[in-house]
Amino acid sequence: MFFVCVTSCPAGIAHTFMAAASLRKAALAKGIELKVETQGATGRDNEITKEDCERADAAIIAADVSISGAERFADIPTLECSLSEAIKKAPKLLNEVVEAVR
Amino acid sequence: MELSDLYDPQLVVIGLKAANKNDVFTAIGQLLVNADKITNIDEFLADVQTREATASTGVGEGLAIPHAKSPVVKEASYAIANLATPFNWDEDDDEPTTLIVMLAVPSAQAGTTHLKLLSRLSVALMDEVFRAALVNAKSEQEISNAILSKEGK
Numbered sequence: 001m002f003f004v005c006v007t008s009c010p011a012g013i014a015h016t017f018m019a020a021a022s023l024r025k026a027a028l029a030k031g032i033e034l035k036v037e038t039q040g041a042t043g044r045d046n047e048i049t050k051e052d053c054e055r056a057d058a059a060i061i062a063a064d065v066s067i068s069g070a071e072r073f074a075d076i077p078t079l080e081c082s083l084s085e086a087i088k089k090a091p092k093l094l095n096e097v098v099e100a101v102r
Numbered sequence: 103m104e105l106s107d108l109y110d111p112q113l114v115v116i117g118l119k120a121a122n123k124n125d126v127f128t129a130i131g132q133l134l135v136n137a138d139k140i141t142n143i144d145e146f147l148a149d150v151q152t153r154e155a156t157a158s159t160g161v162g163e164g165l166a167i168p169h170a171k172s173p174v175v176k177e178a179s180y181a182i183a184n185l186a187t188p189f190n191w192d193e194d195d196d197e198p199t200t201l202i203v204m205l206a207v208p209s210a211q212a213g214t215t216h217l218k219l220l221s222r223l224s225v226a227l228m229d230e231v232f233r234a235a236l237v238n239a240k241s242e243q244e245i246s247n248a249i250l251s252k253e254g255k
Binding site for chain 2: 009010011013014015016017018021022040041042064065082083084087088
């Protein structure tokens with residue numbers, strides 16, 4: 001499976017990147033391919049492209065603020081969650097998404 | 103540039119006595135003033151509170167990373183405090199917070215290198231061994247050593 005994900009927090013310094021790290025780690029452990037775009041204070045990193053979205057089975061938006069470019073995921077099953085959920089419970093979160101799109 | 107380059111021994115507290123978030127904010131805010139990292143404590147604390155109100159900066163595993171981007175910050179900085187008596191960062195927490203790492207970031211976008219370093223520090227804090235070293239540190243030197251060792255020095 002291939003998931004795309006965007007993380008973003010109000011200041012864009014700490015939690016954006018912690019959530020990204022946590023989700024990447026959990027995905028690796030489960031053998032899920034995951035691309036995470038971080039929208040932080042230093043801008044967008046690892047941007048999710050149209051091609052990524054075409055091939056993605058699901059999208060995860062882990063944010064405490066509204067993200068830019070949410071319309072990219074209009075045609076993909078999308079789970080929205082808080083950053084603290086993504087940081088603390090990434091494996092559980094991924095399980096939910098896997099179940100939902102299976 | 104490495105985390106140790108941004109490290110300031112004045113911004114470390116071993117066994118901070120605090121009963122709640124506000125005690126922590128005030129104590130570390132004062133350190134930031136003393137170390138000449140911020141120009142106005144009241145404005146800085148107001149920005150920290152605003153960020154905290156948006157979503158708690160408690161991240162579980164006994165760690166909280168309060169922070170603010172504020173015009174009164176002169177230089178990107180981080181402060182580290184382990185607590186004398188752990189307390190629940192938020193009322194509904196399952197476990198008490200033992201370690202606080204506070205980030206202060208200037209409003210101006212200048213200094214991207216520093217911002218990336220602070221982001222890297224946040225991610226490094228997800229490492230259990232590094233976190234434990236900071237929580238159990240009994241001196242400023244031990245904190246400094248933990249950071250150097252995390253960087254593989």
